[in-house]
Amino acid sequence: MSLAQDILVIDDEPMVTQAVVKVCRAEGMTVTAVDSACRALRCLQENKFRLVLCDIMMHELDGFQFIEELVRRGIQTPVVMMTGYSTVEIAVKSLSATGVVDYISKPFTADELLTVILRSLRCSMLLDEAESVCLPSNGSMSYVPCPADYYRFGYVSWVLMEDEGTARIGVSDLFLRAAEGIRGFELSVPGEELVQGTPCAVAISMDGSAHGIMCPMGGKILEANVDAQSTPSVVEKDPYFRGWLYRILPPNPESDLRWLSL
Amino acid sequence: MLGRKIGFKLTFGVVLTVLLAIGIFAFFNIQSESKSLLTEVERHANQLSEAVKSDTEYDMLHNDRERIHESIRRIGKQESIDRIRVFNKSGEIIYSSDSTEIGKMVDKKAESCYRCHLAGKPLDRLEKQERTRVFRPYQDSSRLLGIINPIYNSRSCWTAACHAHPQTQTVLGVLDVTIPLIEVDRNIRRSQVAIVIFAVSAILILSLIVGFMVRWWIDRPVKELLTAMTHVAGGNLAHRVEVNRDDELGMLARSFNNMTESLAQARLQLFQSDKLASLGRLAAGVAHEINNPLTAVLTYSSYLLKRSQGQAETCDDLQVIVSETIRCREIVKSLLDFARQTVPKKRKADVNEIIGRAALVIENQLALGRVRLVMDLDATLPKVTVDANQIQQVFINLMVNASDAIGENNGSIEITSKAISLHPKGVLQIKRALCRKRHDLVDRRVQIDSKPAISMRFRKKKHSGIIHLNPMYGSDEHRLNDMPALEEDVELLCPDCSTSLIAEGELCPKCSSPIYAFEVPLKGLVQGCLHNGCGWHRWEQVDSGWNDEFVEVRVADDGCGIPKSQVPKLFEPFATTKGQKGTGLGLAVTWGIVDNHNGTITVESEVGVGTSFIIRIPVGS
Numbered sequence: 001m002s003l004a005q006d007i008l009v010i011d012d013e014p015m016v017t018q019a020v021v022k023v024c025r026a027e028g029m030t031v032t033a034v035d036s037a038c039r040a041l042r043c044l045q046e047n048k049f050r051l052v053l054c055d056i057m058m059h060e061l062d063g064f065q066f067i068e069e070l071v072r073r074g075i076q077t078p079v080v081m082m083t084g085y086s087t088v089e090i091a092v093k094s095l096s097a098t099g100v101v102d103y104i105s106k107p108f109t110a111d112e113l114l115t116v117i118l119r120s121l122r123c124s125m126l127l128d129e130a131e132s133v134c135l136p137s138n139g140s141m142s143y144v145p146c147p148a149d150y151y152r153f154g155y156v157s158w159v160l161m162e163d164e165g166t167a168r169i170g171v172s173d174l175f176l177r178a179a180e181g182i183r184g185f186e187l188s189v190p191g192e193e194l195v196q197g198t199p200c201a202v203a204i205s206m207d208g209s210a211h212g213i214m215c216p217m218g219g220k221i222l223e224a225n226v227d228a229q230s231t232p233s234v235v236e237k238d239p240y241f242r243g244w245l246y247r248i249l250p251p252n253p254e255s256d257l258r259w260l261s262l
Numbered sequence: 263m264l265g266r267k268i269g270f271k272l273t274f275g276v277v278l279t280v281l282l283a284i285g286i287f288a289f290f291n292i293q294s295e296s297k298s299l300l301t302e303v304e305r306h307a308n309q310l311s312e313a314v315k316s317d318t319e320y321d322m323l324h325n326d327r328e329r330i331h332e333s334i335r336r337i338g339k340q341e342s343i344d345r346i347r348v349f350n351k352s353g354e355i356i357y358s359s360d361s362t363e364i365g366k367m368v369d370k371k372a373e374s375c376y377r378c379h380l381a382g383k384p385l386d387r388l389e390k391q392e393r394t395r396v397f398r399p400y401q402d403s404s405r406l407l408g409i410i411n412p413i414y415n416s417r418s419c420w421t422a423a424c425h426a427h428p429q430t431q432t433v434l435g436v437l438d439v440t441i442p443l444i445e446v447d448r449n450i451r452r453s454q455v456a457i458v459i460f461a462v463s464a465i466l467i468l469s470l471i472v473g474f475m476v477r478w479w480i481d482r483p484v485k486e487l488l489t490a491m492t493h494v495a496g497g498n499l500a501h502r503v504e505v506n507r508d509d510e511l512g513m514l515a516r517s518f519n520n521m522t523e524s525l526a527q528a529r530l531q532l533f534q535s536d537k538l539a540s541l542g543r544l545a546a547g548v549a550h551e552i553n554n555p556l557t558a559v560l561t562y563s564s565y566l567l568k569r570s571q572g573q574a575e576t577c578d579d580l581q582v583i584v585s586e587t588i589r590c591r592e593i594v595k596s597l598l599d600f601a602r603q604t605v606p607k608k609r610k611a612d613v614n615e616i617i618g619r620a621a622l623v624i625e626n627q628l629a630l631g632r633v634r635l636v637m638d639l640d641a642t643l644p645k646v647t648v649d650a651n652q653i654q655q656v657f658i659n660l661m662v663n664a665s666d667a668i669g670e671n672n673g674s675i676e677i678t679s680k681a682i683s684l685h686p687k688g689v690l691q692i693k694r695a696l697c698r699k700r701h702d703l704v705d706r707r708v709q710i711d712s713k714p715a716i717s718m719r720f721r722k723k724k725h726s727g728i729i730h731l732n733p734m735y736g737s738d739e740h741r742l743n744d745m746p747a748l749e750e751d752v753e754l755l756c757p758d759c760s761t762s763l764i765a766e767g768e769l770c771p772k773c774s775s776p777i778y779a780f781e782v783p784l785k786g787l788v789q790g791c792l793h794n795g796c797g798w799h800r801w802e803q804v805d806s807g808w809n810d811e812f813v814e815v816r817v818a819d820d821g822c823g824i825p826k827s828q829v830p831k832l833f834e835p836f837a838t839t840k841g842q843k844g845t846g847l848g849l850a851v852t853w854g855i856v857d858n859h860n861g862t863i864t865v866e867s868e869v870g871v872g873t874s875f876i877i878r879i880p881v882g883s
Contacts, residue, residue, distance in 0.1 A: 022562070087598065
């Protein structure tokens with residue numbers, strides 16, 4: 001494991017990869033940059049990486065074809081997708097794809113990039129641990145997965161469909177642990193319209209980084225959890241029950257549910 | 263060419279019918295008139311013949327032949343009598359007003375004899391109506407009427423002293439009187455001429471009147487419609503038919519005008535959506551192309567900013583680069599958002615602060631153009647729930663426009679902000695309206711004041727159609743397609759499912775007319791009065807829970823102003839007053855942002871004096 005590099009960045013725009021390399025190296029991370037998905041696949045075959053940062057719109061093999069290829073080859077390195085053509089559809093498709101832990105839209109500031117990379121690295125570490133420990137009975141689980149009946153949006157957020165046609169949404173334990181210590185939440189107000197695949201709330205971590213929480217389902221906010229806003233620890237301790245974020249009225253839950261997994 | 267005209271066909275048809283009718287009438291009229299004249303002459307001849315017979319009877323009984331000769335000659339001299347003759351049994355003329363004929367034999371086939379002698383055996387008796395005959399003695403002479411009066415044998419005849427006739431004889435002889443018909447024929451001809459003159463003049467006058475009426479009532483309006491259709495077919499959708507009549511053609515013209523208007527609107531809509539679609543493609547392309555270089559700029563500059571903490575001057579400069587690159591990112595994103603109409607990310611924010619930031623951004627541009635910026639901001643302004651980046655974009659757009667309008671004339675821009683309170687009526691737009699079966703009544707194809715209208719189907723007796731209501735709450739304006747007063751007996755239906763939209767058992771508290779009702783999702787029932795001009799509306803949930811606090815920002819310049827004709831198109835995409843300099847997107851994006859914040863934007867402008875844009879944003883919950 002010690003031989004593994006931290007990050008493999010793929011983008012056909014050299015200016016972008018150079019900038020990413022510079023920022024990450026300044027933080028002491030080891031980075032390799034390639035300009036195509038084919039080169040990236042060769043790199044991954046030869047070396048180990050803890051995280052892949054991959055552009056979507058590329059010639060030859062695009063980002064989505066690249067992650068399909070990873071699954072086919074059994075490479076389990078977590079991927080962060082990035083794109084300059086940031087639409088809701090692409091965000092949703094990226095986050096719901098197998099192997100993708102996060103999504104970032106270009107252009108980004110150094111801080112925004114680092115926040116996503118550091119969170120994703122920790123996320124990948126937590127996922128690794130969970131797989132290697134594999135002892136659910138001793139209670140030393142590194143994170144608590146979503147309960148049954150909860151729909152999961154990537155590794156970020158969850159939805160619980162309620163009987164009245166409303167839905168409750170919240171943030172996953174894995175995301176909160178990867179963000180490392182939440183200082184507070186910024187929530188939207190009731191009456192606002194949420195869109196799946198756009199940030200619906202911001203979690204501020206102890207170091208002051210802002211972590212956008214991607215909305216798992218669109219709809220009008222009926223209620224925002226005041227407890228989450230006043231005492232953020234409620235969300236950290238019990239993210240699936242008392243720590244919900246919003247109660248919403250989804251106009252067409254069926255189409256949004258297609259992108260979620262149970 | 264003439265034969266193809268509807269007016270000509272109609273006139274021709276009517277004239278032909280009249281010609282036939284008057285012709286038939288004239289024919290039968292002449293027939294009956296000649297017949298009655300002839301009957302009169304016949305009666306007269308009969309009387310005359312009987313008079314001659316009775317006058318000569320006594321002399322015949324006494325066999326006084328000289329007196330009989332004298333009587334017949336005397337009577338026959340009268341002008342209205344052609345001649346009087348008496349034949350004996352063997353056909354010899356024994357008495358005649360023309361003495362040269364006396365003693366001559368007449369053949370059985372002569373016109374005066376053949377009626378009785380037609381069959382081999384002569385008739386014993388001749389009925390009165392069979393006694394007369396009309397004939398011409400020569401080919402070219404005038405007509406004559408002859409009447410034969412048989413002289414029957416009687417007791418006094420065979421018992422007379424002269425014993426001239428035996429008892430076995432039935433008919434002793436025949437009295438034949440002929441009368442000239444020249445006068446009668448002249449009368450008949452005169453009345454024939456009169457009737458023909460009448461018929462011809464009647465047909466002429468009638469065709470003139472019919473022709474005129476057809477021209478006035480049918481030809482002209484049809485021609486106007488035809489011209490209008492040619493215009494519309496040629497693409498001139500602004501052409502309208504002048505309507506000043508209430509008949510079917512007037513209604514047709516009105517419907518035609520309505521149709522053209524709808525067509526023009528649909529075309530505009532199509533044009534706009536087409537522009538939006540190309541804008542969307544453009545935005546997608548631009549976003550992808552620009553975002554990559556922006557990524558490098560933003561990442562490096564923010565990285566540098568992090569590393570140069572402590573060097574105040576460098577930090578400040580880098581901060582400008584970072585924040586302006588972020589603004590670029592938001593502009594590119596707003597291009598995408600505009601094409602995709604996504605929702606803004608709203609947080610509580612201070613509008614004055616946003617104005618300040620916007621002013622900072624274009625400070626240099628204003629300084630270069632020597633434009634003075636005057637700000638009069640209300641320090642007690644409440645915070646509003648808005649997407650600060652989008653609202654900043656709005657102010658920047660408006661200030662850039664203002665400075666462009668001022669040009670090089672050393673003008674000034676004045677920005678004022680204040681808190682105002684507004685009644686929901688006239689401010690709140692109904693964006694969704696549902697019938698009882700939850701069909702949306704908002705019709706995006708029809709717009710009133712560039713807002714999608716609420717459409718309802720109406721039915722009243724024979725009339726039916728679609729009404730378009732102005733979606734502004736409290737507005738009394740609606741656009742009707744040719745319909746009478748709405749109030750009574752009218753049905754209002756959902757255009758999709760024909761569910762009634764009339765509120766049963768409820769009447770307008772102001773004028774007691776029926777009222778309509780529809781639901782706005784999550785915002786309750788909206789009711790309105792059907793009476794045109796009453797204007798009563800109720801939206802309980804809004805009326806009771808309305809937060810009337812608004813923030814009003816006015817961006818005024820003393821620039822060149824906008825011509826009145828361009829004002830309605832100001833907020834359409836690609837409508838620019840700056841020629842090559844502008845993209846025509848600024849105000850379209852601005853309008854979209856303000857609308858997404860449930861706010862309103864209005865313009866006041868006068869050419870040569872200046873322009874003011876007034877933005878009102880609800881403070882919100």
